[in-house]
Amino acid sequence: MLKENIIKSKSFLFSVKVVTLYKLLVSEKKEFVMSKQLLRSGTAIGALVRESEHAESRQDFIHKLSIGLKEANETEYWIDLLNASDFLDHDQYQNFKKDIQEILRLLVSIIKTSKQK
Template identity: 45%
Template sequence: MKDDNNALNKAFGFAVRVVKLHQFLSKEHKEYVLSKQVLRSGTSIGANINEAQAGQSKADFIAKMSIASKEARETKYWIALLCETNYLDQNDHHVKTLLEQSEELIKILTSIVKTAQQNAKIKI
């Protein structure tokens, strides 16, 4: 997916990796509960960013981007839990970059939400 929205592009790329992670955990480890959680939250990030672009108001935009930020945090939590329970190796390059990507998304989305909130206050 190529879009002018950098956050959406990053979230889409991250979601593709999360889907592949879910496939790996399901096939290799027969792990279905935690992998389903990370799949849901990891793919929800981009979906909420996409919905925010069509927000009906500034408040709607902020709400959807806030949800995307929360989903990014949740995804990072699930990946960390999968590491701590030995389903994933936190020293593996792929796992490290997934955690880095989730942190990057959290920072981007937090910044977008804060800026949008400040801009909304100025216009009121």
């Protein structure tokens, strides 16, 4: 029986939430610039995790996840900025902040473990 790939499922679900938030920010709050940046970086995380599944080597695997880590870090920036500029309510911010921090921790852990092998 295959073990669940937690980073794969969490990054995909996060991407879905980012797309939903993007649509809300554009349609209801008329915010187009930061929301587009959030959409780009927030969905890139899951795409890079998926790419890493078929990496050509351990170094390629680490490289793809390292780029995903950079995208996650950028995503946290956009979440913080959207919050600081009052485009997110408290609950939205807390929810997204918790999710991205969990993804960041997972990616750091996977990368560190992979480098030690």
